[in-house]
Amino acid sequence: MAPKRVGRTGGRDARRALRAAPLADHVRPIRAGMEGGRYRPLSDAGMAQIHAAALDALEQIGLSQAPPSGVEILTRAGAVQGDDGRIRFPRALVEDMLAVAARDITLHGREAKHDLHLSGQRVHFGTAGAAVHIVDLETDTYRDSTAQDLYNAARITHHLDNVHFFQRAMVCRDVTDNYDMDVNTLYACLAGTTKHVGTSFSEPAHVAGCMDLIHTVAGGEAAWRARPFVSNSNCFVVPPMKFAEESCTTMEMLVRAGMPVLLLSAGQAGATAPAPIALAIVQAVAECLAGVVYVNAIRPGHPAIFGTWPFVSDLRTGAMSGGSAEQALLTAGCAQMHRFYNLPGGAAAGISDSKLPDMQAGWEQGITNVLAGLSGLNMVYESVGMHASLLGFCLESLVLGDDILGQVMRCVRGIDVTPDSTSIEAMKEVCLGGPGHYLGSSQTLDLMQTEYVYPVIGNRMSPKEWNEAGKPKLLDMAIRRKNDILARAGCQIAPDIDRAIRSRFNIHFT
Template identity: 80%
Template sequence: MNISTEQKSRRSGGRSARVALRAAPLAEEIRPIRPGMKGGQYKPLTDAQVARIHEAALQALEEIGLSQAPQSGVEAMTAAGAIQGDDGRLRFPRALVEDMLAKAARNITLNARNPKHDLLLEENRVYFGTAGAAVHLVDPINRTYRDSTIQDLYDAARIVEQLDNVHFFQRCMVARDITDNLQMDLNTVYACVSGTSKHIGTSFSEPSHVAPCMDLIHEIAGGEDAWRARPFISNSNCFVVPPMKFAEESCVAMEHCIRAGMPVLLLSAGQAGATAPAPIALAIVQAVAECLAGVVYVNSIAPGHPAIFGTWPFVSDLRTGAMSGGSAEQALLTAGCAQMHRFYGLPGGAAAGISDSKLPDMQAGWEQGITNVMAGLAGLNMVYEAVGMHASLLGFCLESLVLGDDILGQALRAVRGIDVTEDSVSLDAMKAVCLGGPGHYLGTDQTLALMQTEYTYPKLGNRMSPKEWEEAKKPDLLANAVARKQAILDSTGSLMPRELDRAIRARWPIHF
């Protein structure tokens, strides 16, 4: 064997060993990335600025207050200490807000039907998932949009079940093929639960729909007691209509959900420059004030009920007034809100990963990457709308959902940060290589040991050399995403036991 052949053989053997090592499954606790990793390294606000925003939010609640609470909410909040003025607005004294913050639930667990997917919302643990109410499904091959259907939602849930880096599934599309609103709410719940065993979020279009949907949920759970022991669905609730108004029907629906034992997401979704102030800091002030009012509302009904502090301020492109979900300003708003969640010690959620691009292209990549990384580094507990969302929340793309799993993997690796330990900075490895060793670290014991525990590898991202890429017939990223999406859909079905599925379909009009 000549020298060049021998060198080629060594490289080939080393590569084969590395490939085999990467293919071996890892125990959950030593994976380089996993759900609930701790962020918080990035802080766009100083401690003084956080305190200033807090003070401004308390002042807004005392001086401006919120209007249009339903009578049931007025009664609960005034009994707790809120003051209703002659103008009908509820105002919240500082002492009341502080008392309710003391009662609010912390370190909550959002259960999943499969306990391995439970989400522990404490400190700065980070989880990425879907959300939104897109009305279109994006076809990136034909470059078209069409109305989203209940089958599309079910397919999205089945795909999320197979994605390691998408940790929960909140309803991401509206079933526009179902015209009856109650049937739409029932089918939304059932499509999500049939597709994934991860924690689910949904909303209800009318308060009267909560009771029949809870009947369906109890049947899925195996009874009301089993449901209350492990509630695996949360209510995404737009309880306010910014600026500083309660949404009456949503508030009544929220009251029903609380009494039914369902965790709630207190969602304030103002748009800076439109329904929220244009300054980024003041947009955060309004969102914080509205969500603090939500904390008072929830805890005046059921102290300690699990609620997520959902400050979701969005951004306007001030040239047009259109939403700009993929902007740097959006990333700053979300990261700033994450700091406020941590300041209060409350489980928090906000939006990131939205793309203004209409297709999964380079623009979508940079928008999703920047906003998700900043949200994760800021220690946001629940990163909603992190994958799949296009056209500023109007379109959802299944292929983008698959591609987004790679983006979130890289974001999670950034969240993990750099491990500085005695072993990781020991000079022994350098001495072994540099002092009479091979002069490189390829194939060393340390390198092989860290290949899977320190480094992440994309499932679809292409790291071939140009020569390898040509030899592989120039694989296309989008084509590979289409193939992976279809492979998942072809190989998975409903998670509902057959007999339970038959019973549910006999009782309710299921459309998928």
């Protein structure tokens, strides 16, 4: 039955009723994996030039400090170790490995509804980072982050529609043993959410125990290999153009264990990467191409994310500037290079240099995330919660960021131009003898949830309504929503498995 035409007051009641009704996933205005790619800061000629320069760098400069196992793997594949110890990559080798590299991969969640399909220009937003502090909005202070904070962040993320995956966002600084820290980092993420999880390992020796934990959660190694729901964020290079020996050894072990890897190159333009934006992209591309060769020399077609992740320096001070326009351009340019190779790719956006979730944080997170989304970046890491140039993580900002990402994903979706959406029949109905407005029209009511996105916390009241509601403040509402989520968010591990894990591992959160 068509909705009844109503006046202004009735229209408002109808809109509220419609907004309260849940929508099926296929008709929601935004969802994970929407196609971006409309924003292209690099021309086709520019991408080809960056590619050529990256191949030159690999062939002429190469990378130093590969572990002995890496030297054997890479030289057996066709790389050349020079008298200076550097591994150089002939063009033909890079092209051969690009030909067998995995494309159109899926990063699994523990529930299939959270699977991330990384193909084309499908966009997904999530967390990441290694913040060493938590931002306490009750006191406007920074304190050491803990395993409990990480678990809480995962639990909140599980209940946020627009944060599609959870990668370790902070360091468990209350866990002093490195092995226990890796275990707690992994388990806090898995216990908090069934979305895809990303983590890292501080030492290769920790991989076996952590894989044992993962197999326990999965229900056995075979079940894990069928649907690997954890990926390894692997800083296999130390820019500029050096392998990170222990990380490379860890990567080798995890590829053989069936874990997807994020090949992460995180230079800082003007410091550990060149200052020109284009040349910073060249170095990141070269380093990640070396990773593509490395991974596919171990296991052709293993799922790997092309993690060109260059950051920006404020060249006046050398400080990181993750919320800058230059950072937004770097990330968007990297996304284009991922498409140039047709490889699943990830990069960073949404970082704020502000210390608190204030206006500066809002513009920095909004600008960098919207350019990342419009560029068609498959995996947008660090997109919510990050402050102080990655030194601080804020749970309330995580909640606020869900609203930002909702608006960003609406921009990614773009404008639907169809015969129905451009028909003037609705205009005739309103203008020729109708009420003179569209507030209560059937078309408006039909589209209000499938065409428009509404913030959960963002305030769109009139000044009169805002005053009558007691002048609610945005941060107070964020604190309230954070507390509401945590009050109802339980552990995502079955009780018997949780007990078994806690009996075998030293878990620091409750």
